[in-house]
Amino acid sequence: MSMRHIVDRSDGRLQELAAGYSGWRFGLGGSGHWWAVRGNEFFRALSPEDLKSRLDEHLATGHEG
Secondary structure (H helix, E strand, C coil), X not given: CCHHHHHHXXXXXXXXXXXXXXXXXXXXXXXXXXXXXXXXXXXXXXXXHHHHHHHHHHHHCCCCC
16 A cells, blocks of 8 residues: 555545534544544544544533533
């Protein structure tokens, strides 16, 4: 798999996350961790699926912003 293909895949995943969570910023760090930030809320995970799960759990507890 080429580096360009990896970048293309991560860009697509970042766009999917951003579309699903208004007000959050997303990224993929050099350490391989995916991250999400909104104000002083910060989450980090090893996969976009895990990050989505953490955000869903956080938002379900009433942290809608």
